[in-house]
Amino acid sequence: MDQQAYNYDKIAKAIEYIVANAKEQPTLTEVADEVSISQFHFQRLFSEWAGVSPKKFLQYITAGYLKDKIRESTNLSELAESAGLSSQSRVYDHFISIEGVTPQEYKSAGKGLVISYGFHETPFGECFIAATERGICAMAFVDQSTRDFQLIDLARRWHYATIRPDQQSTAAYVRRIFSPATGSLEKLPLLVQGTNFQLKVWEALLNIPQGAVTTYQQIAERIGHPKAVRAVGSAVGDNPVAYIIPCHRVIRKEGVLGEYRWGSLRKKALIGWEAAQQDEEYFAQGKAS
Template structure:
């Protein structure tokens, strides 16, 4: 197992334990013992990953904190514009651009398109990444049981494309995606298949700044379909590019994180990690 993946699995297990025992406020020793590593080593690994202590990390995924963040994000467009004025902000709309396939390309299921894919370690476990000359067409977090599922899903969606494993092609994308300084990079283009409604939802997700969260209702309002909350939820769940299209930042209005296509525990890790890094900056 890669060291980064090993560390993430220990961290994820620690987050699960901390959340489950939040009322008892477990000590650093208790958490380290739960994940079966020394207290000193755990403190170093967790702090290097999150930038904060486990105790402070927990504050960023509590319902009270998240409800306050929801109130702050009532107007997504305004929030993104304000965040863009800050030199410390990293708004993915400034880092990622979406291109939709044409209706003809959609019908031809990728005919004439060359797709290269690979599996890579990230701060949130292993991921599957697929790219074309026009941009990233798929990204998903995976474990040992779901690695092949993502390839099968890709082959079904892009049925007539030439699909080849090539980690040398995909590795530079991973380095860019998880770079510490995205401001110095050109936009990462995405090439996606989706309905007009799905595209509106995915573009709205790009307006959620790093460290912020919103609700399904707020997304529905922002795209001009306030009554389509359930359809928004479906479109969020159909997001083809994990992390870059930040569907993990959409939570329930009660401040509850809810489910996530790539695991509810990973959603806690993502939101807490982003909030910790954003606030520390």
């Protein structure tokens, strides 16, 4: 197993155990024992990944904390603007361009396109990513049981495209996505298949800064369809590009994280990690000022 995959596997199991036993507030030793590594190794592993202790991490995914974050996100435009470009870890949020295929291109199901794909390790487990010369057209978190499904689904969506493995070209995208501070500041292009309504929803998701959360109702209001909450939920669930189009930042109005296409546990990991990064940045900025 790749080191990054091994680390995330241990971290995911720890998060699952911490959440399940939140009332008992397990000690660091108990959590380390649960994931079968030493307390010292676990503490270092979790701190390097999240930047905070497991106990602090748990606070970021509680309903009370998340409800406060929802109240902060009543205006997505202002929220995105206030995030600015002050942080390198968030900078790629502001450098994404999303393009929808034309109706004719949708009918032709990718005819004439060459799609390269690869499987890569990330801080949140293995991902599948596929891209054309015009941009990323698919991304998903996977495990051994879902790898083949992603290829089948890609072939179904882009039936007449030439689909080929190319780890080298897709690795470059993965570096830009998960290590934005070391990557290019050129726009990260996305090429997606979707209805006009879906595109509006996905564009609205791109306005949610890292560390923030919003609700399905707020997204519906943002795109001018306040009564289309159920349709918004469907569009969020149909997001073809995981993580980059941050559908994981949409939660229930009660502060409950809810389900996630790539696993509710991974959603907890994503939300908690992003909140920890934001707090770390604000703390660092406060000390610098």
